[in-house]
Structures are given as C-alpha cells and as structure tokens.
Amino acid sequence: MALVLRDRVKETTTTTGTGTVTLAGASTGFQDFSVVGDGNTTYYTIVLGGEWEVGIGTYTASGTTLSRDTVLESSNSGSLVDFSAGTKDVFVTYPAERSVIGGMGYIENAATITQSSTLNAGHNAISAGPVTIDDGVVITVGAGQRWVIV
Numbered sequence: 001m002a003l004v005l006r007d008r009v010k011e012t013t014t015t016t017g018t019g020t021v022t023l024a025g026a027s028t029g030f031q032d033f034s035v036v037g038d039g040n041t042t043y044y045t046i047v048l049g050g051e052w053e054v055g056i057g058t059y060t061a062s063g064t065t066l067s068r069d070t071v072l073e074s075s076n077s078g079s080l081v082d083f084s085a086g087t088k089d090v091f092v093t094y095p096a097e098r099s100v101i102g103g104m105g106y107i108e109n110a111a112t113i114t115q116s117s118t119l120n121a122g123h124n125a126i127s128a129g130p131v132t133i134d135d136g137v138v139i140t141v142g143a144g145q146r147w148v149i150v
Contacts, residue, residue: 002037002040002041002117002118002120003040003041003042003043003056003115003117004036004037004040004041004042005042005043005092005094006031006035006036006042006092007031007092008029008030008031009026009030009031009032009033009035009036009042009091009092010026010027010030010031010089010090010091010092011023011024011025011026011027011030011032011033011089011090011091012024012025012027012087012088012089012090013046013087013088013090014085014086014087014088015083015088016082016083016084016085017082017083018068018080018081018082018083019068020065020066020067020068021046021065021066021068021088021090022063022064022065023064023065023066023090027089030091032064033059033064033066033090033092034059034061034064036059036092037059038059038060038061038062039058039059039060040058040059041056041057041058041059041069041115042056042057042059042092043055043056043072043092043093043094043095043098044056044057044066044068044090044091044092044093045089045090045091045093046068046081046083046088046089046090047088047089048083048084048086048087048088048089049086050075051075051081051083051084051088052074052075052081053068053071053073053074053075053076053080053081054071054072054073054074054093054095054097055068055069055070055071055072055073055074056069056070056072056115057069066090068080070115072095072097072098073095073097109127109128109131110131111130111131111132112131112132112133112134113131113132113133113134113137113139114134114137115137116136116137116138116139116140117139117140118139118140118142119139119140119141119142119145119147121142122145123145124145124146124147124148125141125145125146125147125148126147126148126149126150127147127148127149127150128149128150129149129150130149131149
C-alpha cells in the first residue's frame with residue numbers, strides 16, 4: 001500500500017506495551033486515522049508524558065489499529081517504547097528525519113528503499129542514485145508518471 005500523510009489526524013489510545021495500538025476515536029477538532037486509508041502506512045507519534053515514539057505504522061480499519069512497524073526516534077533510544085498505563089495521544093506527523101531540508105545546500109535521499117510505495121496520482125518523483133530496492137519492495141509508478149534516478 002501507499003505512504004499517506006494527512007493533516008490534523010489525532011486519536012487517543014490506552015494500549016500498553018510494545019505492540020499494535022487500538023485507536024479510540026478522533027480527538028476534538030481532529031480527524032481519525034481512517035483518512036489514511038485501510039492498509040496504508042503513515043508517519044506517527046505516540047506520546048504519554050516522557051514516553052514518546054515517532055515511527056512508521058500501518059492503519060487497519062478492522063479493529064481500528066495502528067501497527068508500529070518502524071521506529072525512527074523514541075524515548076527508548078530509538079527502540080519500541082513499552083508504554084505504561086494511561087491515555088496516550090497518537091497523531092500523524094512529518095518526522096524531521098524524513099523531511100526535505102533545502103537550507104543545508106543539499107538534499108538527502110535514502111540509498112536503499114525498504115518499503116513499498118505508490119507515487120501519488122498526478123505526481124512524478126526524482127531520486128539521486130545509485131538506489132537499491134530491497135527484495136519484495138515494489139515502487140508503483142502510474143501511467144503518465146515518471147520516476148527519474150539521476
């Protein structure tokens with residue numbers, strides 16, 4: 001499925017531990033994770049006081065859950081956080097690690113693509129090579145679209 005970002009997506013969860021979280025519905029003034037789409041991945045943050053995690057997860061409509069597939073940063077030294085009891089905020093975010101920062105005089109892209117994705121309709125893509133695509137990973141480029149590796 002696709003990596004999807006949406007604005008103002010925030011729910012809560014009372015799930016504990018290191019596994020998939022069950023979402024409890026949109027916070028007031030926000031959308032729920034269903035706007036990401038069943039089976040799609042998104043960047044997420046989960047936070048409860050000093051416990052926090054930023055990563056990539058997969059939303060599943062059945063059971064309204066978010067898996068915690070890849071941790072990018074966390075209060076547990078970059079590993080899954082063993083969340084304690086309490087109500088945690090879960091929201092879509094755009095991690096600094098994955099952002100495009102043009103003020104540095106250069107832009108970085110990963111040399112290895114580790115997850116499948118689909119170009120958004122009506123968009124093209126560019127990467128600097130060489131680029132390696134992991135086994136089983138599929139990059140879908142629709143009709144009339146282009147992905148250029150320079």
